[in-house]
Amino acid sequence: MSMTGGNDNEPVDTQTPLPTTRRRRKKSSVWEHFTIEEVSGGCTRACCKLCKQTFAYSSGSKIAGTSHLKRHIALGSCPKIKYQNKLALASVAKFDGDTPDPPKRRYRSSGFSSVFDQDQSFVNLAKMIIVHEYPLDMVEHPAFVAFVQSLQPQFKMVDVSTIEGEVLSLYQKEKQNLMQAFVTMPGRISLTIGLWTTSQTLGYICLSGQFIDSDWKLHRRMLSFMMVSSPHSENALSEAIGVSLSDWNMKSKLFTITLDNNCSSHDIYSANLRDHLSNKNMLMLKGQLFVVRCYANILNVIAEDVIASIHGIIYNIRESIKFVKASPAREEKFAEIALQLEILSTKALSLDVTTQWNTTYLMLVAALEYKQAFNFLETCDDNYNEAPSADDWMKVEVVCAYLKLLYDSANVVMATADPTANIFFHEAWKVLVELNSATSSEDTMVSGIANEMHEKFDKYWKDCSLILALAVVMDPRFKMKLVEFSFSKVYGADSARYVKLVNDSIHELYLEYVAQPLPLTPAYVDQGEANHINGDDSNVPTVDGLQDFDMYLSELSVNQPSKPEIEQYLEESLVPRIQDFDILNWWKLNYLKYPTLSKMARDVLAIPVSMVSTGCSIFSSGTGSRVLDEYRSSLRPETVEALFCAKDWLQYLPTMVEPPSTAIVRMEI
Numbered sequence: 001m002s003m004t005g006g007n008d009n010e011p012v013d014t015q016t017p018l019p020t021t022r023r024r025r026k027k028s029s030v031w032e033h034f035t036i037e038e039v040s041g042g043c044t045r046a047c048c049k050l051c052k053q054t055f056a057y058s059s060g061s062k063i064a065g066t067s068h069l070k071r072h073i074a075l076g077s078c079p080k081i082k083y084q085n086k087l088a089l090a091s092v093a094k095f096d097g098d099t100p101d102p103p104k105r106r107y108r109s110s111g112f113s114s115v116f117d118q119d120q121s122f123v124n125l126a127k128m129i130i131v132h133e134y135p136l137d138m139v140e141h142p143a144f145v146a147f148v149q150s151l152q153p154q155f156k157m158v159d160v161s162t163i164e165g166e167v168l169s170l171y172q173k174e175k176q177n178l179m180q181a182f183v184t185m186p187g188r189i190s191l192t193i194g195l196w197t198t199s200q201t202l203g204y205i206c207l208s209g210q211f212i213d214s215d216w217k218l219h220r221r222m223l224s225f226m227m228v229s230s231p232h233s234e235n236a237l238s239e240a241i242g243v244s245l246s247d248w249n250m251k252s253k254l255f256t257i258t259l260d261n262n263c264s265s266h267d268i269y270s271a272n273l274r275d276h277l278s279n280k281n282m283l284m285l286k287g288q289l290f291v292v293r294c295y296a297n298i299l300n301v302i303a304e305d306v307i308a309s310i311h312g313i314i315y316n317i318r319e320s321i322k323f324v325k326a327s328p329a330r331e332e333k334f335a336e337i338a339l340q341l342e343i344l345s346t347k348a349l350s351l352d353v354t355t356q357w358n359t360t361y362l363m364l365v366a367a368l369e370y371k372q373a374f375n376f377l378e379t380c381d382d383n384y385n386e387a388p389s390a391d392d393w394m395k396v397e398v399v400c401a402y403l404k405l406l407y408d409s410a411n412v413v414m415a416t417a418d419p420t421a422n423i424f425f426h427e428a429w430k431v432l433v434e435l436n437s438a439t440s441s442e443d444t445m446v447s448g449i450a451n452e453m454h455e456k457f458d459k460y461w462k463d464c465s466l467i468l469a470l471a472v473v474m475d476p477r478f479k480m481k482l483v484e485f486s487f488s489k490v491y492g493a494d495s496a497r498y499v500k501l502v503n504d505s506i507h508e509l510y511l512e513y514v515a516q517p518l519p520l521t522p523a524y525v526d527q528g529e530a531n532h533i534n535g536d537d538s539n540v541p542t543v544d545g546l547q548d549f550d551m552y553l554s555e556l557s558v559n560q561p562s563k564p565e566i567e568q569y570l571e572e573s574l575v576p577r578i579q580d581f582d583i584l585n586w587w588k589l590n591y592l593k594y595p596t597l598s599k600m601a602r603d604v605l606a607i608p609v610s611m612v613s614t615g616c617s618i619f620s621s622g623t624g625s626r627v628l629d630e631y632r633s634s635l636r637p638e639t640v641e642a643l644f645c646a647k648d649w650l651q652y653l654p655t656m657v658e659p660p661s662t663a664i665v666r667m668e669i
Contacts, residue, residue: 030066033073051078116154125158126166130646135631136639139163164639171642174649178221182248186214187602188255190292191223192611193237195260196626198633203228204640205240208648209250210608216588218418218606222648223248227637255284256467258292258608284603285509289467294611295424296413296618298460299406302453303357303619306399309449313392314360317367320374320386321349333381338373345369358410358619361403364396398446402453405434413610414618420583421471421607422478428468429486432461436490461490467607469502470509474601475583476575480506510566513600565597 034046036057045054046069055072056064072078129136137160138144145157158166182189189209196204204227210220224244228236245251283290307314324334338345347366352359367374371393378387388396409427416423435457438450469483483502487495562568575586583605591598612618632640 028066030069030073033078034069048072048078053078116152118154118156121152121155122158122166123170126163126170127650129163130167130170130643131650133643133647136160136163136167136635167639167646168642170650171646174646178649179248181213182250184214185211185253187212187599187606188253189250190256190258190603190607191241191254192220192258192294192608193241193260194611194626196225196628198628199630200633201230202633203230204628205237206644207240207244208608209248210606212584212602212606216584216602218420218584220608222645225641225644227640255603256289256292256607258294258611260294260297260611284512285505288505289470289607291463292467292607292609293460293464294609295428295460295464296410296610296612298457299410300357300619302456303361303403303406305452305456306402306449307357307360309452310392310395310399313388313396314364316386316388316392317364317396318351320384320388321351321363321367323384323386324349324377325351334370334373334377337376337380338370341372341376343370343373356619357403358407361400361407364400364403368393368396368400395445398443398449402438402449405431410618414612418584419610420605421468421609422475422583422605424609425468425472425486426482428461428465429490432457433486433489464609465498466502466505468609470506471604471607471609473502473506473570474587474604476569476586477577477581479570479574481574507566510564510597510600513596514564516599565594569594569597 033049034055035049036044037047037054038044043056044058046057046066047054053072055068058064125139128134129138139158139162140160148155148157189211192208192210194206194208196206198204204225206225207223208220209223210218212218224240224247226240226243228240230236241257245254324330345366347369349366349370350359350363352363354360371388374387377384409431412427413419413423432454435450435454439447439454441447441450472478472482473480475482480499480503484495484499487498491498563571575581587594587598587601587605594601610618628640632643635643
């Protein structure tokens with residue numbers, strides 16, 4: 001009787017059929033989750049079977065209905081089912097015969113499928129572990145297992161060996177995809193080499209490849225992460241390079257190799273690697289471009305040396321800032337002193353991170369603004385005696401002036417999303433000119449610091465100036481003109497000899513590309529305006545049915561004698577230096593005009609002059625040498641390689657890119 005909502009004391013009219021709504025109510029799926037309990041006065045309440053919470057149902061002759069009961073289940077109000085599948089529970093509202101809930105309060109699935117897939121969930125678990133660098137044995141952590149079961153009880157958790165197998169499987173799958181993409185790579189590939197060490201005598205060599213694809217997009221992909229018994233041994237690097245090139249079928253496509261300060265050029269030339277490549281005619285320009293030095297690394301090395309030269313003063317400044325920031329009372333007192341001395345600096349005192357030299361520079365710059373306040377504090381607070389002397393502050397001033405030179409240059413490089421090789425020449429020659437000038441300073445303090453910086457940077461310049469110059473010649477905004485201008489600043493009266501060296505090299509390299517066959521490409525594909533300036537894709541003409549006319553023009557230009565592409569390119573006027581100039585898009589739109597030269601530009605611009613990837617700090621000490629943690633050092637070498645490489649490759653998949661994308665580049669594979 002209680003299920004009918006009637007009063008037990010009232011007679012029931014057996015001649016009158018029960019309303020159909022009562023029969024439907026008994027069949028409603030909401031009663032799978034509720035029971036009816038009688039309360040005093042003939043009233044009934046619906047009790048949730050899971051959380052035991054009760055709701056009004058009938059008060060004698062009046063029935064409350066079931067809408068509020070459905071909302072308790074379908075909208076996840078019940079604390080016991082908040083983590084269950086809401087889509088399945090929403091069917092309660094869909095199939096119940098009572099008045100439906102208002103549309104704005106009805107649960108909607110938003111396209112989410114409620115079908116559980118064990119295999120896909122397993123793959124997603126492996127990807128999560130790879131991308132976020134979680135330990136493999138997390139699948140056996142009781143808290144993690146309980147968490148997954150609360151989300152999806154049907155998921156069967158796996159053990160460590162099974163998840164390790166899936167990681168290796170994912171690695172192999174993505175490697176095959178990448179190898180397929182490399183088959184259609186139109187140009188050459190340049191390598192970067194990084195060293196990783198462990199607490200043991202073992203180490204790892206990380207090889208990454210950088211290239212420009214057929215759509216003129218820049219890419220960098222990790223190729224291998226190989227364990228070697230002694231990463232600093234004579235043959236370790238050359239052997240790793242040889243194995244990796246063979247594994248990826250790229251020996252004929254190698255262009256350059258970029259090293260950091262921890263690698264010796266001799267290591268690369270050992271084991272006859274260079275001779276082997278030279279005999280196969282695989283090295284361009286007789287190997288003059290083969291070894292490249294990392295620009296970010298030389299900036300870091302010099303900055304760290306400069307900081308080390310005044311480490312005692314920096315210690316005092318660091319301790320002074322700690323003293324001031326030790327309590328609110330001291331900070332308030334220091335602020336009052338600064339106000340009293342009319343120090344109007346907007347910079348805030350901050351401590352540095354010793355492994356990030358830019359933070360040390362910023363700490364020193366801010367401290368300089370308050371040097372008078374520190375000196376005054378020492379006279380009025382007996383507990384403080386760390387204030388640098390007047391001579392110390394002068395040294396800090398000189399050091400900051402030259403750290404700023406390196407800091408600004410590093411920031412220019414870091415601000416470029418896809419740093420092609422052409423951007424580094426301008427930064428390098430400006431630093432060199434400043435150091436050249438400072439070495440002749442009459443101030444012994446200035447000249448002393450500058451001489452130490454100049455010695456290291458000048459060696460980098462001698463090793464890499466040709467490569468940097470060739471890259472900037474491929475920039476239509478500068479060509480040889482910037483080389484001539486900058487060399488006059490660097491070399492003075494002797495600049496003509498160095499300009500000729502670059503000019504001869506660019507022509508010799510061009511002739512090597514002329515000797516190579518050009519790919520057969522229809523003249524009308526992706527054709528842009530020959531003198532396109534700003535690289536806007538909106539100006540690319542569409543196919544208009546005149547393909548035969550385009551082919552005719554192409555044949556006409558071939559049959560008529562003309563200047564070599566390199567001469568035509570260098571003699572044409574410079575492209576205006578507009579903001580946000582896209583050099584790769586410019587070459588994409590002009591490759592029909594310069595089919596051979598564009599091949600050369602593709603390879604030269606793809607040289608990784610800096611080994612630092614986008615999203616990583618360019619200011620880190622030990623840019624190219626890092627330490628593998630104890631956990632990963634304990635894994636099998638093939639598992640370590642799979643974890644590192646797969647993480648690098650997975651980040652470019654559409655499902656792994658965070659909106660808005662901050663990834664380096666994407667590559668369709």
